[in-house]
Amino acid sequence: MYLVAPTPINDYANTMFRREHLHSGWLDKCAAYLKQTFGDSLTGARVIDYGCGRGNWGLAFLRAGAEHVLAIDAAIDNVRRLEDYCRRNEISNIDIVHGDLLCRNIPSEPADIVWLYGVMHHVSRPLALLQALRDMAPGRDAQFYVYGYDAHSLRQFTVETARQLYPRPHEDAFRQESLALTRDARRRARDDLAAPHIDWYSAMTFAELLSGAGLEPVARPSGFETFLRGHSNQEFQPHEALCRGVPADGAMLWSEPERGYGDDLSVLSALAREVNFAVTDGPSRTRTALGLMNTHFANLGDGTSCADAIYEIFLYFLHVLDVHGGLGQAEGLGAEYIELAQAALADAPRGHLRAASRSSALVRRVVEQPIRL
Ligand SMILES: C[S@@+](CC[C@H](N)C(=O)[O-])C[C@H]1O[C@@H](n2cnc3c(N)ncnc32)[C@H](O)[C@@H]1O
Numbered sequence: 098m099y100l101v102a103p104t105p106i107n108d109y110a111n112t113m114f115r116r117e118h119l120h121s122g123w124l125d126k127c128a129a130y131l132k133q134t135f136g137d138s139l140t141g142a143r144v145i146d147y148g149c150g151r152g153n154w155g156l157a158f159l160r161a162g163a164e165h166v167l168a169i170d171a172a173i174d175n176v177r178r179l180e181d182y183c184r185r186n187e188i189s190n191i192d193i194v195h196g197d198l199l200c201r202n203i204p205s206e207p208a209d210i211v212w213l214y215g216v217m218h219h220v221s222r223p224l225a226l227l228q229a230l231r232d233m234a235p236g237r238d239a240q241f242y243v244y245g246y247d248a249h250s251l252r253q254f255t256v257e258t259a260r261q262l263y264p265r266p267h268e269d270a271f272r273q274e275s276l277a278l279t280r281d282a283r284r285r286a287r288d289d290l291a292a293p294h295i296d297w298y299s300a301m302t303f304a305e306l307l308s309g310a311g312l313e314p315v316a317r318p319s320g321f322e323t324f325l326r327g328h329s330n331q332e333f334q335p336h337e338a339l340c341r342g343v344p345a346d347g348a349m350l351w352s353e354p355e356r357g358y359g360d361d362l363s364v365l366s367a368l369a370r371e372v373n374f375a376v377t378d379g380p381s382r383t384r385t386a387l388g389l390m391n392t393h394f395a396n397l398g399d400g401t402s403c404a405d406a407i408y409e410i411f412l413y414f415l416h417v418l419d420v421h422g423g424l425g426q427a428e429g430l431g432a433e434y435i436e437l438a439q440a441a442l443a444d445a446p447r448g449h450l451r452a453a454s455r456s457s458a459l460v461r462r463v464v465e466q467p468i469r470l
Contacts, residue, residue, distance in 0.1 A: 105265075105293040110172030112268045112291040114151050119182055127157030130324045134339065135210065138240065139163055142209040145233060147198070147226075148216030152179035155191060158212070165190050167205050171197040198229040208234040211241045215288075217306075218246040218296045227310030231342050241312050241340040247354055248297035251403050252333035254362050255393040255410070256289045257297075258369045262376070263386035266290060277387045281394040290386070303336045304351035312340035313348040331356040332393075332403035360457035361407045367430040368414040375423025385417050407459055411438075416470045434460075441468045 131139060131154075140162040146155035149168035152175070158166050168191055170176055176195040183191055196203045199222055211230045217223045227243070234241065246253065266274060271291055275283050289295065298306070307314060316339040323329045334354035341348075376385050392413040396406040415438050418424045427435050433452035437460070440447035444467035447453055453464045 104172075107172045107174055108268050109291045109293055110150070110170070110175045112266075112271050113287045114175060114178070115268075117151050119151055119153055119156065124153060124157050124160055126325065127153055127321070128160040130321050131157055131161045133324065134242065134318045135161075135240065138238070139210070143167075143206060144210045144212060145169065145205065145208045145230065146212045146214075147230060148213065148219070149179065149193075150175055150215070152182065152191075152193070154212055154214055155179075156182075156188070158210075159188065159190060163210070165192075165206075167192050167194065167203075167208065169194045169196050169198075169203060171195070198226055202229070203233075205233055207236055207239075209236065209239055210234070211239070213242065214244045217243060218298070219292050219294055221294055223296065224306055224309050227306060227312060231310055231312060234342060237343055239342050241342060242318070243307065243312065243336075243338050243340060245298045245303050245306075245336045246295065247334050247336055248299040248302070249353075249359065249362070250297070250333050250356065251331075251358065251362065251393070251407060252289075253297045254365060254369075255389060256285075256295065258372075259286075259290060259386040259389050260295075261373060262382040262389070263290060265293060274383055274387060277384070277391075279391050279395055281397075282387070282390040285394060286387075286390050290390070298336060300336070300351045300353040303338075307338060307340060307351075312338075312342055313345045314338040314340050314351060315345050315347055315349065317349070326399075328401050330397055330401055330403055331358070332397060332406060358403065358407060358458070360455065361404075361459040363430075364434055364455070364457050364459050365407065365410055365414070367434055368411065368418070371423050371427045371431040371435070372414050372417050372421075375418055375421040375426060381421070388413060388417070404458060404462075408462055411459055411463070412468060412470060419470065437463055438468065441466070442470065 142163045144158045144163045144166045146166055146168045149155050149170045152168050155166040155168040168179060173195050176193050179193050194203055211234050220226050278286060318337050318339055320329060320337045376382050392409050393406050396409040397403060398405060424435055437447055437450050437452040441463045447464055
């Protein structure tokens with residue numbers, strides 16, 4: 098029997114996973130990605146799946162040929178759901194532990210592979226976590242797959258703006274509010290709005306974390322999204338590194354993902370500041386956050402570019418400011434972009450306006466095309 102305390106991490110885990118099921122075809126896809134990433138070294142391996150969530154990756158490791166998985170999660174309900182699943186499906190070569198390496202050591206046999214997927218950006222002391230995991234896989238040939246959210250991405254902009262407007266909802270509140278979300282937005286919001294903590298790493302901070310923990314990146318795996326779709330979208334390109342825990346031949350420098358919309362983010366940030374001032378009451382701020390998530394995820398399309406999402410977020414912010422009387426209140430850069438947008442709304446000449454001269458693809462689009470809200 099478990100005593101289920103309503104901890105923030107458990108509430109978050111339930112918001113994310115309570116209604117998620119482990120479909121067999123999906124586990125096969127995860128297993129295929131693991132085989133592509135680890136090749137023959139997977140066969141017979143002992144694996145730690147840290148922050149296992151539903152447990153899909155740990156189960157996929159077993160499907161792909163690993164001998165044993167130690168699945169660890171700080172959320173008791175994740176542990177309970179995975180234990181139930183393994184009992185029902187008679188899966189025995191997995192140990193499932195409720196724990197947090199930032200609070201206590203977890204005794205284990207030395208591991209060959211440490212899998213840290215979707216977790217590092219959610220912990221408050223990532224270096225301490227990496228060091229503890231490295232100690233659990235001390236062998237020369239041990240491999241570490243480390244994943245972290247990418248700073249300066251459009252995803253970071255949207256998630257941080259939405260979290261500022263709608264700070265960390267609890268499960269019951271989120272379920273009600275999520276009625277207004279499209280499915281793609283809802284699936285991301287369950288993680289990115291509900292998470293107690295999120296960090297975003299530049300290439301440099303990511304590389305510093307790895308080297309601080311004694312991990313050397315030796316390969317840059319394609320990432321599961323790219324594996325599934327054949328490409329990734331520039332709105333979000335998490336760092337994914339395959340590392341060794343001992344100085345490795347062929348260790349690589351880490352570089353920023355390619356993206357060309359930094360100037361556009363400056364424009365969106367200027368308007369987001371105005372939105373943040375103009376929308377003051379709680380329910381309106383929540384609605385604005387949800388509308389932002391919808392706008393972002395409904396306009397990504399299937400390609401690699403996120404230019405349409407950026408443009409639609411710009412128009413969405415103008416609409417929010419219009420509704421909340423913020424168009425005339427703006428100052429500084431925000432006021433310049435609003436002046437440009439109002440000229441584009443009226444299809445009036447605008448090439449001479451100050452904001453029109455900025456080197457942003459978004460601004461060029463607003464200069465060249467009339468807009469409708
Ligand atoms: C975004 S989910 C990722 C789950 C899984 N790895 C996946 O890829 O689907 C993050 C998971 O990390 C767990 N978690 C967060 N902080 C943790 C910590 N300090 N120790 C252990 N687990 C943690 C959460 O409970 C959650 O299940």
